[in-house]
Amino acid sequence: MSAQRCYCLTNHHGPLELREGPVPEPMDGEVLVRVTGAGVCHSDLHIWEGFYDLGGGKKISLKDRGIALPMTLGHEIAGEIVKAGPNAKGAKLGTSVVVYPWIGCGTCAACKSGDENICLKARSIGVFRDGGYARYVIVPDAKYCIDIAGLDPAEAAPLACSGVTTYSALKKFGPRIQHEPVVIMGAGGLGHMALKILGAMGGQGAIMVDIDKAKRDAAVAAGALKAIDGSADDAAKQIMDATGGGARMILDLVGAASTVNLGLAAATRGTEIVVVGLYGGEINVSVPLFPLRPLAIRGSYVGNLAELVEIVALAKTGKLKLVPVTRRPLDDANAALMDLKNGRVVGRVVLVP
Ligand SMILES: [Zn+2]
Ligand SMILES: [Zn+2]
DSSP: OOOEEEEEEOSTTSOOEEEEESOOOOOTTOEEEEEEEEEEOHHHHHHHHTEEEEETTEEEETTTTTOOSSEEOOOEEEEEEEEEOTTOOSOOTTOEEEEOOOOOOSSSHHHHTTOGGGOTTOOOBTTTBOOSSBSEEEESOGGGEEEOTTSOHHHHGGGGTHHHHHHHHHHTTGGGGGTSOEEEEOOSHHHHHHHHHHHHTTOOOEEEEESOHHHHHHHHHTTOSEEEETTSTTHHHHHHHHTTSSEEEEEESSOBHHHHHHHHHTEEEEEEEEEOOOOBOOOOOOTTHHHHTTOEEEEOOSOOHHHHHHHHHHHHHTSSOOOOEEEEEGGGHHHHHHHHHTTOOOSEEEEEO
């Protein structure tokens, strides 16, 4: 086994620092995973920057959320189980896996009901504990390692974040997706993933909204029913026309005040808006709309372990075709993150040690 080599966040806004040392030792129920692919995600940029924008000049500092540095980024991890701690259960050495990163405390009500992703004491890999911009990563339990035999590890890695995030959000609409179109705000990488997953889930189709013409064209080429310019003066009317009188399911992957307001303007009776994006801002909503419409606005944060298992199964059956990725060496970690920051990345970059 070669030495550990990881790219560590030591200062917000500073370059990731290369650290080398002995290969970490799995203790107790932990397993050691040799990384075969680590996706570079927009959330990594938020962590690197150190805050989320709440609008009106308000920010959530990640330091206040308990993110302590130094920390190795990388929460979209594929790898091979190479060593198990003395009490690890169900760890099969040599298995190719994708790692579920959204780990909680394991004992609270959310965790006990299987929703570790919304635990208040999150221990997420690559966010609160060392992640996959490394040769090796420690995973707290083998149950977080999902067998991806037959799948390309670098292509499967983004399932742990963009995949499970869009899948979990779409699931919140329930079986309605089979009979009605979903309006998807944002036709970038996450929107493209949502479109594919909606198809794999047996969804009727998507009406994509984006202000960028190239992204709208790409969405139609990828199978969207229609693409609408969100900056058009009559965007709300166009969405209402395309949905036969108003959008009942709106997936907001942008999460800006402007996109939620557009969704509200295009809403009808029984509309459900699921917000996933973290662009920022704040909105005003008339309270009587909630009962009268009735209207629902809810958020969705990544997804739970069972949902990652389900989406990996969808990929294994071939119903979900994985999105091609750009592979870059681990030593490009800084450059890859800065390229993402500067808008120079098309599709997903996956670091391959
Ligand atoms: Zn918990
Ligand atoms: Zn992510």
